[in-house]
Amino acid sequence: MPADGSHATVAPLRRAEEAHPLTARSAVLAVRKWLPRGGSLPSEEWAPRHAGIMALLWINVLLVPIFSIAGGHTTVVHSVDAGFGIGVLAALGAAPRLSRKLRMASASLGLLSAAALFIHASGGLIEMHFYFFVLIIVLTLYEDWMPFLLAIVFVLIHHGVVGTVQPRAVFDRPVEWEHPWTWASIHAAYVAAAGVAAIAAWRLNEDVRAKMRAAHEQLEVASETDSLTSLGNRRKLMADLQAIAENGRPAIFVILDLDGFKDYNDTFGHPAGDSLLARLGGRLQEAVGGDGTAYRLGGDEFCAIWRVAPAAGANAAAVCSAALSERGDGFSITAACGAVALPSEASTAESALQTADMRMYGVKQGSRASTSIQSRDVLLQALAELRPHLGEHVDAVTVLAKNVATRLELGLRVAEQVAHAAQLHDIGKIAIPDAILNKPGPLDEQEWTYMRRHTLIGQRIVSAAPALMEVGELVRSSHERHDGAGYPDGLAGDAIPIGARIISVCDAFDAMTSDRAYRSALAPADALAELRRCSGTQFDPAVVAAFEATLGDPGDRSEVGEAEPKEPAVTRRVGQTVKR
Numbered sequence: 001m002p003a004d005g006s007h008a009t010v011a012p013l014r015r016a017e018e019a020h021p022l023t024a025r026s027a028v029l030a031v032r033k034w035l036p037r038g039g040s041l042p043s044e045e046w047a048p049r050h051a052g053i054m055a056l057l058w059i060n061v062l063l064v065p066i067f068s069i070a071g072g073h074t075t076v077v078h079s080v081d082a083g084f085g086i087g088v089l090a091a092l093g094a095a096p097r098l099s100r101k102l103r104m105a106s107a108s109l110g111l112l113s114a115a116a117l118f119i120h121a122s123g124g125l126i127e128m129h130f131y132f133f134v135l136i137i138v139l140t141l142y143e144d145w146m147p148f149l150l151a152i153v154f155v156l157i158h159h160g161v162v163g164t165v166q167p168r169a170v171f172d173r174p175v176e177w178e179h180p181w182t183w184a185s186i187h188a189a190y191v192a193a194a195g196v197a198a199i200a201a202w203r204l205n206e207d208v209r210a211k212m213r214a215a216h217e218q219l220e221v222a223s224e225t226d227s228l229t230s231l232g233n234r235r236k237l238m239a240d241l242q243a244i245a246e247n248g249r250p251a252i253f254v255i256l257d258l259d260g261f262k263d264y265n266d267t268f269g270h271p272a273g274d275s276l277l278a279r280l281g282g283r284l285q286e287a288v289g290g291d292g293t294a295y296r297l298g299g300d301e302f303c304a305i306w307r308v309a310p311a312a313g314a315n316a317a318a319v320c321s322a323a324l325s326e327r328g329d330g331f332s333i334t335a336a337c338g339a340v341a342l343p344s345e346a347s348t349a350e351s352a353l354q355t356a357d358m359r360m361y362g363v364k365q366g367s368r369a370s371t372s373i374q375s376r377d378v379l380l381q382a383l384a385e386l387r388p389h390l391g392e393h394v395d396a397v398t399v400l401a402k403n404v405a406t407r408l409e410l411g412l413r414v415a416e417q418v419a420h421a422a423q424l425h426d427i428g429k430i431a432i433p434d435a436i437l438n439k440p441g442p443l444d445e446q447e448w449t450y451m452r453r454h455t456l457i458g459q460r461i462v463s464a465a466p467a468l469m470e471v472g473e474l475v476r477s478s479h480e481r482h483d484g485a486g487y488p489d490g491l492a493g494d495a496i497p498i499g500a501r502i503i504s505v506c507d508a509f510d511a512m513t514s515d516r517a518y519r520s521a522l523a524p525a526d527a528l529a530e531l532r533r534c535s536g537t538q539f540d541p542a543v544v545a546a547f548e549a550t551l552g553d554p555g556d557r558s559e560v561g562e563a564e565p566k567e568p569a570v571t572r573r574v575g576q577t578v579k580r
Helices: 010-019 021-034 043-071 076-094 100-121 126-142 145-165 174-178 180-194 196-223 234-247 261-268 270-291 310-323 349-386 388-407 412-424 427-431 445-451 454-463 466-476 498-512 524-533 541-551 554-563
Strands: 251-259 292-298 301-306 326-328 331-342
Touching (some): 043 100, 100 126, 100 145, 126 196, 145 180, 174 180, 180 196, 234 331, 251 292, 251 310, 270 310, 310 331, 388 498, 388 541, 412 498, 498 541, 524 541
Antiparallel strands (some): 251 331, 326 331
16 A cells, blocks of 8 residues: 555445455445546646645634634634634644655645635634535545545534534534534535545546656657567667666676668668668567667667676677678678777767777778778779789879879778779779770761770679768769760769879879870870860869879878879870870
8 A cells, every 4th residue: 555545545445345245346446446546646736736825724724713703702812822723733744854644634734724714703604614515625635535535524623523422513504503413414425525526526526647657657668669560669778878877886788780781772662661670679689688678779780788887898899790780692780889888988978879889890891892892902903914004004093093182181981982983993994895995097977886884894793792872983984074975974073072083183194104006105294284274164173173183292292203103094185185
């Protein structure tokens, strides 16, 4: 039973049930079903109701002595004493240090005492008894059985005891004077009956609050739950991380990102991808088990909080990665992860997420770099075997392109990507006949049709390695023009990837400064002049400017000079828009 006595009505019902278990059980259950529970009013609702009842009580404190003196049935001293007694109860009801139950009891007794004194002051006038009917409704605003039952018992005892000792102070008819306890019971029953409507409203209020509370809890759970996997979402994760940061208990936070999920989605479709995510999420939660909680941040990112010592961090990360791995016909899903010890390595939720995220992407980028380098080396070896005369040209363009990307402050990752694309930009030429590549004179239209296919072929070859997909895009666009007259897509301006624009300028410069069967190499100054002349039409002006600044750097110039081709290579005449 709750400490506040909210189930005070249950005991009589239980005794009746025990006395007649077979005949009374259904009746007792029915009564229990329809009676309100009581004591469930939230504090934010109880406080203003109590304040209103206290205001009514203070009004009674003032009116009782005035009414008593005016009625002439009591002395002034007795009237003042009565008002003082009610005032003490009012003061107790307003005392913030007292418990909610004591304040409620004090306020209830104060109002009931005031009603009794009004009856005494009126000489037992029957109409004054109606005030008890008003009070029973007022006291049910507390939605608690204690003041309700207190009112009924107060009426019964007051009318019975005082009606026996001083009947004319309670009742105004001879029949009532002769049988005070009978009429006390009748009055108590009337008071209880008057509260029936209030009890019904009280029960309805409890039902409404229970439904609202359940709906709120459902919304709260939904707001912190990922709908696809039923794991906690980012909001739940941040709240849990913050709680760990505040309580200082050790934990391991692991963040994971799936590798291979995009290919799986593209191959098998989004519904299959969703099923995979739900399946992997279930495995992650099962792997974490009772040692922590699993979450899905969104997309193919998952994470887990392990409530274990920091020494178990490596094992926790390994278990999570294994849970998010799956292989089958035509696909392989793995997970890169980053872990951080809490709170020793991160004192806030934001820093924990940032640190783990950085560590995860460090692992992920390292893995991708290793894969892309291996794939690149295989393709370069194939190019060297089939087109050995392109080797020096590729090396020179690679050095120039990386330096220009650095000059443009594109970042280390983009600079490396541009360098890879520069090394592989001619890979598609392995599919072009030697007769076209090595032709000393101009190409005819049919030969140009073959020639313009090499960027598309190059993209297909490079993109066959998933780690080089972005490099393949640069290879495809390496022969586009700034004015949109290039191939294969006719892109113009900023629509051309910046890496492809860089490769275009560097490729042209190296071609012009290399010997050809039909002409001698141009001097670097003449080649630069040609680049300036075609700036804004064939080349991006910003890239041309960065390229010229790069050549002006002694360190860059010496590096290019070492890699400058010495043998004829298949190239293009820039000014004439001749491209091979």
